[in-house]
Amino acid sequence: MHTEMWEHPATAANVATLRARGVHVIEPASGRLTGADTGPGRLPEPEEIARVALGLVAGEASSAVPGDLAGRRVVVSAGGTREPIDPVRFIGNRSSGRQGVALARAALARGAHVTLVAANLAADVLGPGAAPDEVVRVETTAQLREAVRAAASAADVVVMAAAVADFRPAGAPTTKIKKVAGHAPAPIELVENPDVLAELARDRLTPGQVVVGFAAETGDATGSVLEHGRAKARRKGADLLVVNAVGDGVGFGVGTNDVTLLDGAGEVVGQASGSKEVVADAVWDAVLKVVGPGA
Numbered sequence: 001m002h003t004e005m006w007e008h009p010a011t012a013a014n015v016a017t018l019r020a021r022g023v024h025v026i027e028p029a030s031g032r033l034t035g036a037d038t039g040p041g042r043l044p045e046p047e048e049i050a051r052v053a054l055g056l057v058a059g060e061a062s063s064a065v066p067g068d069l070a071g072r073r074v075v076v077s078a079g080g081t082r083e084p085i086d087p088v089r090f091i092g093n094r095s096s097g098r099q100g101v102a103l104a105r106a107a108l109a110r111g112a113h114v115t116l117v118a119a120n121l122a123a124d125v126l127g128p129g130a131a132p133d134e135v136v137r138v139e140t141t142a143q144l145r146e147a148v149r150a151a152a153s154a155a156d157v158v159v160m161a162a163a164v165a166d167f168r169p170a171g172a173p174t175t176k177i178k179k180v181a182g183h184a185p186a187p188i189e190l191v192e193n194p195d196v197l198a199e200l201a202r203d204r205l206t207p208g209q210v211v212v213g214f215a216a217e218t219g220d221a222t223g224s225v226l227e228h229g230r231a232k233a234r235r236k237g238a239d240l241l242v243v244n245a246v247g248d249g250v251g252f253g254v255g256t257n258d259v260t261l262l263d264g265a266g267e268v269v270g271q272a273s274g275s276k277e278v279v280a281d282a283v284w285d286a287v288l289k290v291v292g293p294g295a
């Protein structure tokens with residue numbers, strides 16, 4: 001195959017039709033092709049095909065009704081924002097972006113038009129696999145906020161799966177901070193970032209827009225994972241909050257997740273555990289209960 005063949009609008013439209021009918025299409029791998037060109041068009045590795053097929057047989061792919069998000073425009077933020085301390089250093093977090101990418105792919109498989117706002121995804125996360133309709137790469141919270149709001153201005157659903165830095169250095173110098181012999185390091189003053197999710201829930205950039213947030217929680221002396229989740233659901237004002245227990249090998253950077261879905265009042269409306277794909281479909285199932293069927 002040639003890259004132009006795979007990327008030809010006619011091929012793209014036919015593949016989209018198949019996906020909307022519920023056919024599971026594995027993206028071609030990228031690399032050297034039969035002609036002089038390189039790019040997407042290679043047969044995926046047999047291991048990849050086997051992995052996807054076994055996942056489908058095991059029912060991992062979904063409880064999803066094919067095409068039940070057809071005609072919907074969705075925005076998913078994924079990854080974690082980075083806030084520069086100086087030109088070479090940043091404050092960041094451990095989010096790989098896997099859950100957000102799984103959400104984007106599940107929505108594509110269910111027929112949605114998907115914009116992925118990708119904040120510093122781990123190297124292998126986008127890899128071979130269905131490509132979102134649009135991918136906007138961002139680094140900082142300010143960039144993520146702008147990209148999400150721009151895409152959300154024409155979206156039915158916004159899912160904030162990105163781990164957004166709550167604080168950023170007050171004034172990032174444009175030159176590298178040097179250590180000075182005999183002097184203590186200068187403290188880094190932090191200022192608060194806007195809460196992108198709370199703003200979206202407040203502003204509702206399109207009528208009836210559904211806003212979904214994530215909460216990565218550990219239990220502590222002041223409350224359990226669920227108690228913290230409930231309080232956050234009420235505080236953020238989103239329609240759905242996906243509460244994710246993190247720590248002890250669950251959540252960040254690993255393949256599986258264990259989540260509880262809460263509505264805006266903090267009531268439990270769903271539960272899912274297993275692969276991030278299973279969690280992604282459970283989130284879209286819950287979203288569909290809020291928006292209702294039909295485009």
Ligand code: CTP
Binds near residue numbers: 193194195198213
């Ligand atoms: N979020 C956001 N903007 C921020 C911080 C968080 O949009 N400045 C979003 C995240 O994308 C996620 C949700 O809010 O969907 C919850 O993020 P989390 O970090 O768990 O919540 P915080 O409000 O930061 O609360 P805390 O750190 O106190 O647990």
